[in-house]
Amino acid sequence: MNADFITPLDAFTIIDLILMLMLLIVGLAIVRLNDIFAIVMLAGVYSLVSALWFVSLDAVDVAFTEAAVGAGISTVLMLGAMLLSSRTALPAKPVRKWASFFIVLATGAALMYAVTDMPSFGDPLSAPNAYVGLEYLKRSLPDTEIPNVVSSVLASYRGYDTLGETSVILTAGLGVMLILGMGGKINGQLKKKAIDYDNADAQAHHTVLRVVSKMMIPLIVLYGFYVQFHGDFGPGGGFQAGVIIASAVILYALIFGVDAAKAAVPPLVVRIGAALGVLIYGGTGIAGLILGSNYLDYNVLDPHSAPHGQELGIMSIEIGVLITVCSVMLVIFYGFTSRQPDITDKDW
Amino acid sequence: MTMAMALGMIMPILTWAGTHAPPLVVVTPLLAGPIAVFLHKGRLAWAWALAISILTFVFVLLLMPQVIQNGHIAYYMGTWVPPLGIEYRIDSLNLLILLLVSAMGVLSLVFGLPLVENEIEESKRGQFFAAFLLCLAGLLGVTITGDAFNVFVFLEISSIATYVLVSMGAERDRRAYVAAFNYLVMGTIGATFFVIGVGLLYMASGTLNMADIAMHIHGHSDNRVVRAAFAFIVIGLGLKMAMFPLHTWLPSAYARAPSMVGVFLASTATKVAFYAMVRFIFSVFTPGSPFEGAVFDLVLAPMAVAAMIICSVQALYQINIRRLLAYSSIAQLGYMLLGLSMGSIAGVAAGLLHLFNHALMKGALFMGVGKASLRQGVTNVQDLRGLGKTMPLTAASFTVAGLSLIGVPLTAGFVSKYYLVVAALERGWWWAVAALIVSSVLAIFYIGKMLETMYLHEPPKITKSKKTAPQAPAKTSLLALGPLMLMAAANIYFFFDASLPKGLADAAAKALLGGGAS
Amino acid sequence: MIFATTLMLMGAMTLMLARLLRGPELYDRVLAVNSFGTKTVLFLCVFSFLIGRPDGVDIALLYALMNFIGTIAILKFFRYRALDVALSRMPSRNTRKKAGAKS
Amino acid sequence: MNGMQFLAGHFNYIVVIILMMTGLYIVISTGNMVKKLTGLGVFQTSVFQLYITMGKVTGGRPPIVAHAPEGAEHAAANGGEHGASTADTAVRMVHDMADVPVNGVIYSNPIPHVLILTGIVVGVATLAVGLALIVRIRETYDSIEEEDVEEAEYKARKAANA
Known part of the structure; x- marks a missing residue:
């Protein structure tokens, strides 16, 4: 596209290269390994590494989310679902291996074919960088008074996408509720776990964990709110904050048991929250309609100052996102933990 | 006097609703879904979902006069001008699909009550209908939007809801979980391919608005990034709509889903993905370029023909009725794809008309199976024995829809096949006409097999000891008969007067191929 | 100087990665993941200095947090084969009943 | 542009493509459902990397605009007719380097970041539903290998026919 631009080989490029090589190693290792636990790790x-890479490519918000989701929630979920009859995967059959290999080769070839016409890495005048993206950078502050352009684009310019995103999360929560349920009922009867509490040598030994967690949990929640409300100025926002606050409850559940967590944050509250967040988001959009403008127009929320209206609207929808994300994460966690079958010793 | 006053009150509301109908079409079911989660008492959730889907249908109807009058209407979310914000853009093509999806939403809900009460645990019904509403919102959202990435977001809302809905069939058939999982994996690969395609388009154009992308990549069809984007979007959406070699997930998913979900999905989900493909191929990419022409002639058309023949043959060998119908759906998708790959106005219009008609006939056929299964737990073709005697109305509707699928004159199926043949002859594609005929003959066999079992075999003696699905109360059973007969009647009606779908399809094809993006 | 530190940290991360891949024992892998996370936190802080923006530190904080929770989850999973057990000091219902029976 | 320069400018894309294909390979080659979902995660994350790579601007900072430009008060004053004024100013293409810095600072492109935030959320939603299905499959068949499930179904069908 822009033949004059040449990607410089500076310190950042070197960091970039090393991180990419790490990614390659990890990716290839996942292909080769059959130990499910190692694969999940x-x-x-x-x-984690791709989040680091995102930081080095200036995508701090993305890195934030990837860290919270990929390294945190996904790992816990994967563990929750690792109710495996065997801890090793069966190796793939050679026929299947080769068939997959050719499919992948063809797909990869199609992409490699396109590489020659792709813009150089870091080119400021390439088509994606010079057009709408640049326009957002210039307009965000005057339009919305929000320095973090990612937040303003996410919540206002492309706010409708984010409404969809929040609904996707709700749909997933709904799905887990439908597929797994949230109580402990399996086939109509309560399933009690046969854990030998008497043998739990843990009881005396976990003092450190319990004390540290008790100290950490309020701090985590506080940090969550910081991420929520500082999202306009730094990386973060409703989604990340929701995950962090949910993780505080998850930590509580890990240390004090899921029953204790359910007593503190009852499943019904969580279910209401999941729906409520989407309704707050959608309702903010409808407020724009009622005030005589288009859907999701925040300018009209404050009749005196459009940017202030934007700020109000963005705050309101971010709270909606926070509530839904936090609730759905807990719906999912409760769903998975309530359904762990007993794993026999021979499987272990 | 009071009339005038009432009108004076209603008119402004109607105008207001008309102006803001584009977002309301999607937002109404989207926000009603979360509320439905809490309505699990009796039939409350069902009534709520039905009311919402009717409201949605009304909003679509409000759009209709505006679109027909102006050619297309645009709506800016949050009043941000298109390349900055997300635009809703509705023309005849969207309108056709919107009408189809929202009407099918209403019909399958009316039809589905007895089936849901039969197949879904009571405590889960509220959530089930919530997922249904979200799925509906997702499908409508894909159809109405003018923003490439927005398509992905709403496609995923509908897809995730669909995976969940399919898995709910596990109470009838435990394999539903595996079917849903395979669907999830294939669907996600498809969605990811689509995202790669959109990313490449963004790389080439710097924008995400479809009309804007079209403007920027116009004349750059030799750009390799654009070509790769084309390939990835076609494959991604092809996975979502079960295009021939990528269709393996579909038969199991449709066969094992709850009956109501089967009806809704068979008549809408693949159609919406097909719509998205048409939209991208003709509105975003440059259809006249040699590269696209080569793809049409050398890839899409042969795939379409292969689907028409191979999947019809596969349908012949199916024992399970729903699987049979699902294979036939893939074959019928081949017809639509054939129309698309002709790349001519007549061809595309015929393909779109067939899309509409196929939704009618497949909806009716799946409804027929569902209705029959209420009475005698139908899964296999054998179970249809004597249906002509035991449930004459259901059998008659099923027959009409079956004949429409074959393409017998006096049914809607004949009209679209006729136009397809005309379009193929116009391009001199004799082999396509031959394939159409072969596929129709195969359809005679597999539909004939079912009709034969229905009318020429004695009904099985229902013994109390044999564990079949409990018979639903007569009242709700009657409720299911209404939509079924309506759909069957529509299959006949649209033979005599196809002006609405034909007019919209023609206008859409002209807009797609005539003036580029507009 | 800071750049050199970054490189060193990345070298350490690679070593941890090697242990994670080889790790004959499960606990080698857990340990490797945990210390990989720690190195990541350090890397982020140093990298923030390098680019002269504080944003990386926020993320580092989050990493430290997630690392903590993740490690507890993993270890608990392997100790009890379940996640929903309380690590409570309170005697469980079973124990109380038995104690009551004895007395 | 010679070969070396081309490689420096496109190395990222090449690696990202290899990573994507690694993920895709894991998904379709394995029969183990948990590994399949892991592969799906790798595949999706790599696609996110493709997006982020194209949004990077050399010498750029994260898209958090530091100082309020003078236009801020101006726009605030015109608040009421804001919608109309946006409609009038069509977005234009920039043509030279002088337009790139905003308030004197170069920033990376925010759009890919926004899209990928949405992408990550969609990814975790899919993962949650997929894992929930795996749990149920495991409860039903006592295995999460595709082969075992197929075999169990085959046996069940045979028993039903017999």
């Missing part, structure tokens, strides 16, 4: 590491 490596998947966590993969998203």
Whole structure:
């Protein structure tokens, strides 16, 4: 596109290269390994390293989310679902291996074919960088008074996408509720776990964990709110904050038991929250309609100052996102933990 | 006097609703879904979902006069001008699909009550209908939007809801979980391919608005990034709509889903993905370029023909009725794809008309199976024995829809096949006409097999000891008969007067191929 | 100087990665993941200095947090084969009943 | 542009493509459902990397605009007719380097970041539903290998026919 631009080989490029090589190693290792536990761990590491890479490519918001989701929530979920009859995967059959290999080769070839016409890495005048993206950078402050352009684009310019995104999360929560349920009922009867509490040598030994967690949990929640309300100025926002606050509850559940967590944050509250957040988001949009403008127009929320209206609207929808994300994460966690079958010793 | 006053009150509301109908079409079911989660008492959730889907249909109807009058209407979310914000853009093509999807939403809800009460645990019904509403919102959202990435977001709302809905069939058939999982994996690969395609388009154009992308990549069809984007979008959406070699997930998913979900999906989900493909191929990419021409002639058309013949043959060998119908759906998708790959106005219009008609006939056929299964737990073709005697109305509707699928004159199926043949002859594609005929003959066999079992075999003696699905109360059973007969009647009606779908399809094809993006 | 530190940290991360891949024992892998996370936190802080923006530190904080929760989840999973057990000091219902029976 | 320069400018894309294909390979080659979902995660994350790579601007900063430009008060004053004024100013293409810095600073492109935030959320939603299905499959068939599930179904069908 822009033949004059040449990507410089500076310190950042070197960091970039090393991180990419790490990603390659992890990716290839996942292909080769058959130990499910190692695969789950490596998947966590993969998203950790790619989050680092996102930081080095200036995508701090993305890195934030990837860290919270990929390394945190996904790993916990994967563990929750690792109710495996065997801890190793069966190796793929050679026929299947080769067939997959050719499919992948063809797909990869199609992409490699396109590489020659792709813009150089870091080119400021390439088509994607010079057009609408640049326009957002210039307009965000005057239009919305929000310095973090990612937040303003996410919540206002492309706010409708984010409404969809929040609904996707709600749909997933709904799906887990439908597929797994949230109580402990399996086939109509309560399933009690046969854990030998008497033998739990843990009881005396976990003092450190319990004390540290008790100290950490309020701080985590506080940090969550910081991420929520500082999202306009730094990386973060409703989604990340929702995940962090949910993770505080998850930590509580890990240390004090899911029943204790359910007593503190009852499943019904969580279910209401999941729906409520989407309704707050959608309702903010409808407020724009009622005030005589288009859907999701925040300018009219404050009749005196459009940018202030934008700020109000963005705050309101971010709270909606926070509530839904936090609730759905807990719906999912409750769903998975309530359904762990007993794993026999021979499987272990 | 009071009339005038009432009109004076209603008119402004109607005008207001008309102006803001584009977002309301999607937002109404989207926000009603979360509320439905809490309505699990009796039939409350069902009534709520039905009311919402009717409201949605009304909003679509409000759009209709505006679109027909102006050619297309645009709506800016948050009043941000298109390349900055997300635009809703509705022309005849969207309108056709919107009408189809929202009407099918209403019909399958009316039809589905007895089936849901039969197949879904009571405590889960509220959530089930919530997922249904979200799925509906997703499908409508894909159809109405003018923003490439927005398509992905709403495609995923509908897809995730669909995976969940399919898995709900597990109470009838435990394999539903595996079917849903395979669907999830294939669907996600498809969605990811689509995202790669959109990313490449963004790389080439710097924008995400479809009309704007079209403007920027116009004349750059030799750009390799654009070509790769084309390939990835076609494959991604091809996975979502079960295009021939990528269709393996579909038969199991449709066969094992709850009956009501089967009806809704068979008549809408693949159609919406097909719509998205048409939209991208003709509105975003440059259809006249040699590269696209080569793809049409060398890839899409042969695939379409292969689907028409191979999947019809596969349908012949199916024992399970729903699987049979699902394979036939893939074959019928081949017809639509054939129309698309002709790349001519007549061809595309015929393909779109067939899309509309196929939704009618497949909806009716799946409804027929569902209705029959209420009475005698139908899964296999054998179970249809004597249906002509035990449930004459259901059998008659099923027959009409079956004949329409074959393409017998006096049914809607004949009209679209006729136009397809005309369009193929116009391009001199004799082999396509031959394939159409072969596929129709195969359809005679597999539909004939079912009709034969229905009318020429004695009904099975229902013994109390045999564990079949409990018979639903007569009242709700009657409720299911209404939509079924309506759909069958529509299959006949649209033979005599196809002006609405034909007019919209023609206008859409002209707009797509005539003036580029507009 | 800071750049050199970054490189060193990345070298350490690679070593951890090697242990994670080889790790004959499960606990080698857990340990490797955990210390990989720690190195990541350090890397982020140093990298923030390098680009002269504080944003990386926010993310580092989050990493430290997630690392903590993740490690507890993993270890608990392997100790009890379940996640929903309380690590409570309170005697469980079973124990109380038995104690009551004895007395 | 010679070969070396081309490689420096496109190395990222090449690696990202290899990573994507690694993920895709994991998904379609394995029969183990958990590994399949892991592969799906790798595949999706790599696609996110493709997006982020194209949004990077050399020498750029994260898209958090530091100082308020003078236009801010101006726009605030015109608040009421804001919608109309946006409609009038069509977005134009920039043509030279002088337009790139905003308030004197170069920033990376925010759009890919926004899109990928949405992408990550969609990814975790899919993962949650997929894992929930795996749990149920495991409860039903006592295995999460595709082969075992197929075999169990085959046996069940045989028993039903017999």
